[in-house]
Amino acid sequence: MGQGRVQAEYERANPRSRALAAQARQVIPGGITHDIRFLKPFPIAVDRAKGTRKWTVDGQELIDYWMGHGSLFLGHGHPAIVAAVHAQLDRGTHYGACHELEVRWAEIVQDLVPSAQRVRFTASGTEATHLALRVARAFTGRPKIVKFEGHFHGWHDGVQAAVKPPYEAPSSAGIPGEALGQIVLCPPNDLKALEVLLRERQDVAAVILEPGGGASGTIPTDVGYLRGLRETTQRHQVVLIFDEVITGFRYAPGGVQGLTGVVPDVTALAKIVAGGLPGGAVVGRADILDRLAFNDDPAWNRQHKVAHAGTFNANPLSAAAGIAMLGEIRDGQAHGRANRAAAALRAGMAEAWRRVGAPGCVYGESSIFNWTLEAALTDGPKPGTPHRGLQAMANPAAYHALRCALILNGVDVCPLHGWVSAEHTDADVDRTVQAFEKALALIRDDGFLA
Numbered sequence: 001m002g003q004g005r006v007q008a009e010y011e012r013a014n015p016r017s018r019a020l021a022a023q024a025r026q027v028i029p030g031g032i033t034h035d036i037r038f039l040k041p042f043p044i045a046v047d048r049a050k051g052t053r054k055w056t057v058d059g060q061e062l063i064d065y066w067m068g069h070g071s072l073f074l075g076h077g078h079p080a081i082v083a084a085v086h087a088q089l090d091r092g093t094h095y096g097a098c099h100e101l102e103v104r105w106a107e108i109v110q111d112l113v114p115s116a117q118r119v120r121f122t123a124s125g126t127e128a129t130h131l132a133l134r135v136a137r138a139f140t141g142r143p144k145i146v147k148f149e150g151h152f153h154g155w156h157d158g159v160q161a162a163v164k165p166p167y168e169a170p171s172s173a174g175i176p177g178e179a180l181g182q183i184v185l186c187p188p189n190d191l192k193a194l195e196v197l198l199r200e201r202q203d204v205a206a207v208i209l210e211p212g213g214g215a216s217g218t219i220p221t222d223v224g225y226l227r228g229l230r231e232t233t234q235r236h237q238v239v240l241i242f243d244e245v246i247t248g249f250r251y252a253p254g255g256v257q258g259l260t261g262v263v264p265d266v267t268a269l270a271k272i273v274a275g276g277l278p279g280g281a282v283v284g285r286a287d288i289l290d291r292l293a294f295n296d297d298p299a300w301n302r303q304h305k306v307a308h309a310g311t312f313n314a315n316p317l318s319a320a321a322g323i324a325m326l327g328e329i330r331d332g333q334a335h336g337r338a339n340r341a342a343a344a345l346r347a348g349m350a351e352a353w354r355r356v357g358a359p360g361c362v363y364g365e366s367s368i369f370n371w372t373l374e375a376a377l378t379d380g381p382k383p384g385t386p387h388r389g390l391q392a393m394a395n396p397a398a399y400h401a402l403r404c405a406l407i408l409n410g411v412d413v414c415p416l417h418g419w420v421s422a423e424h425t426d427a428d429v430d431r432t433v434q435a436f437e438k439a440l441a442l443i444r445d446d447g448f449l450a
Helices: 005-013 015-025 079-089 100-112 125-140 191-200 223-235 255-260 286-292 298-303 316-329 333-356 396-408 426-445
Strands: 046-050 053-056 061-064 118-122 144-148 183-186 204-209 239-243 266-270 280-284 361-363 368-372 417-419
Touching: 005 015, 005 396, 005 426, 061 426, 079 316, 100 118, 100 280, 100 316, 118 125, 118 286, 125 144, 125 204, 125 239, 125 266, 125 280, 125 286, 144 191, 183 191, 191 204, 191 223, 204 223, 223 239, 223 255, 239 255, 255 266, 280 286, 316 333, 333 361, 333 368, 333 426, 396 426
Parallel strands: 144 183, 144 204, 204 239, 239 266
Antiparallel strands: 046 053, 053 061, 118 280, 266 280, 361 368, 368 417
16 A cells, blocks of 8 residues: 555545535634544544444444543433433523532532532533632642643643643643643652652642543553552642542542542542533532632631632533433443453454554553554553653654544544443444454554554
């Protein structure tokens, strides 16, 4: 094959997506509404989805591992969630008032998540981490936040340092230096470095991390590190924040903290918590979260209370979907199905990688799989593997080509990650492994893996 065969076949197979992408670029900056959906030569457009499948505007059926950016743990259009949302539509979508569903939703979250003495809903994961940092600063009276290199906590200014290599530069233009100056960076999986940092500084309000590993598990971690982190932050009286936007309700009904027994002071949640609709939450210790509450002292309300608004916080539709989702998964049986499917998929993909002889590997835990095309990681990373190499994309064109080749073979996977649902079947896994093997061979023959 000559270089560009994959792209040419992709363009021929998706004429309506190509036309829609051109139309979108005239009204939407870059033609996309989320940076991770950027794909060369153009992204696919989806017409509908059900279960583990979605269908493009060109009529192709795809096995889906985006799963609503990880929020659809029960697949697309699960009957219980659809029924709950349909029923709520007739009762109203937004009351601009308190309602029973938000209380029921909060009680379920409180019951499942070990750290959730109090629950405050937001409209997204970015809003949840933003609020968590604000509450921690108010509670401690200190300004600085320790963030680990390679960990992702949304797109607000306060967490845009050291998301991707080169860690010395912010991950976005337009970030004020003053905001970056409130972040103290630390290498991940290095308790000694954190201990030195906290011992030498008295201005740290909180430490925030993805407890399942940085960038959705791209940078692995382990239980021993989490336990050490808990002990270290307690000793220095620093708030520990788990960003469980991705891992919450996925690793276990109680998230990573429910699985490991390592309980943070504050937790940020989103994705699965709202059943696939927009929504998030900040949960945690009552004495910390009660900084959000009004009291009878006007001066305290003005000077010490944490302000928090949000038009769509705990809106009835998201509450209904969240209650339905959490009700379906609280017994852990869905997690068993998803974890088994993901383990089989990782094993099958690893064999496909070896058969093709392509550089890189597949790895991960729970119902997440991570993959890389970097030759240096053939055996897969472990906690403590130098983290800068884990996020390297030495040949970005190869990653675009692989996703296009996968789509041509009936599978759609987010760059570097895939999220397996409790609905993915053995047949889905088998077809996906075959698709990966064919796609790797295609891009190898196209010259991308030379």
